[in-house]
Amino acid sequence: MTTIDRRKFLAVAGGTVAATALPVSFASAQGVSFAGRNIEWVIPFAEGGGSDAWARFLAPYLSRHLPGQPNVIIRNVPGGGSITGTNEFVARARPDGLTIIGTSGSTQFPYLLGDPRVRYDYSVLPPVLVSPTGGVVYLPARFGIEDASQLGQLADQELVYASQGATSLDLVPMLAFLVMGLNVRHVFGMTGRGDGRLAFERGEATIDYQTSAAYLSNVQPLVDAGEAVPMFSWGVLDAQGNVQRDPTFPDIPHFVEAYEMMHGEAPSGVEFDAYMAFFGSGFAAQKPVMLPQGTAPEIVATYREAFAAAVADPELQANKEAALGDYEQAVGDDVEGLYRVATTIDEEAREWVRQYLTETHGVTF
Incomplete structure (x- = not known):
């Protein structure tokens, strides 16, 4: 079989992680508008890198398809291997739809490994887009x-x-x-x-x-x-x-x-479980976009609808090769399950990989 732990996937995709399993439809997004507002898209990396280029490519299409066509402004907050900007986001961003964050595998890995510097919890951040690479x-x-x-x-x-x-x-x-x-x-x-x-x-x-x-x-x-x-x-x-x-x-x-x-x-085996967790974070779902914890379901739905429309935009499709490649962007109903696979790891697998890294490569946690 070429299937990850199916029980784990179905459990998280089915909404057992209640904090962010938001059963909202695009229809519930009616009434949300960002006309005349600025949307701040936090990228916890320096300008010019892959994540920065990815966000700057997507930003104008997101602006076009959000209600009210707000300005979407990229704010780079580098430092700590992307931990600094992500910690700042969860500490300061308000759940009003005016701030989003895009992270990468190098942000997810410290979280999966239990790095003590991490102050963010992916399980409470509602995802609205997931971008893979290979x-x-x-x-x-x-x-x-x-x-x-x-x-x-x-x-x-x-x-x-x-x-x-x-x-x-x-x-x-x-x-x-x-x-x-x-x-x-x-x-x-x-x-x-x-x-x-x-x-x-x-x-x-x-x-x-x-x-x-x-x-x-x-x-x-x-x-x-x-x-x-x-x-x-x-x-x-x-x-x-x-x-x-x-x-x-x-x-x-x-x-x-x-x-x-x-x-x-x-x-x-546990080694393969560990591989699958980090493969998911590093490649299959490398770049997710999230809203702050506590964001209203109708705002989450609005963003999911906007990203779905942005990804389907003919202009984006005609120009996506360099920024997105041939990979299918996870939007709408596909976001939740793939995001969970990429941001969760079995405790046994986590402990195994931590012990392996410590014993084999001298990594301390």
Whole structure:
């Protein structure tokens, strides 16, 4: 099966998390208007990064489709790896619909890991949009590995991965390689995935992944030249929580398929549960948009309707490639379940990954 813990998904999607399971319809949004107002969209990262570009791309379409067509202004609040701005949002933002926040996997990871600096609780922030992204893992062609079914040939060989850090988004490949049974040494200190790719090209790293856009622009030429071979994508989650192939790479198996190709059975266990939690936060639902705790249901409904209309806007669809890629944006009824999968982790899995990071990589919590 390519399904996450179905009971967990159905429970959270069905509204057992009462704080934010808001059974509102778009019709209930009637009467809400932001005419003449400014909407502040908090981005807890510096200007010029991926989250900033994502928000600035979406902002004019959100403005167009919110009632009253208010100005949507991006406010960057960097610091603490995005913890500072998110803490400030939950402490100060009023539930009047005039302030929203967009976070990223690097904001979700400290929350999932129980970082003591975190003062935000995703379970009480009503989500109104979830944006996924993707990535592909690849090997040097000189290994002679043609696809994931042959990965077992590398079980006794040490691979090297150039990493940005044990608790960064590179935690996803770390857990993936562990679950897969690959022997990978993680070399920390990279400032970005571009550094990892360059280490791969120099022969210093022997396994790497790049996000979708970077893979298409920088790695596909290596594949075409016979220098690299894709093994698997991370995949995406559908509305039911099933892992599906990445629409950008429909011919490349996703991680669960690759595991099955290598081992002949589906992955399971606490390590896989941990991987799924961080895969959800880091890729399948990387960038959510939320309103403050206590926001009225009719305002939540208004935003969900506006984001649904914005995503369907023909102009956005014609210009989305660089900012959103081919990924389906979760809006409307699809938001709640996917958001919960991306912002929750079983306690057993949380404790396992914390212990693993401490014992293996010296991470302290």
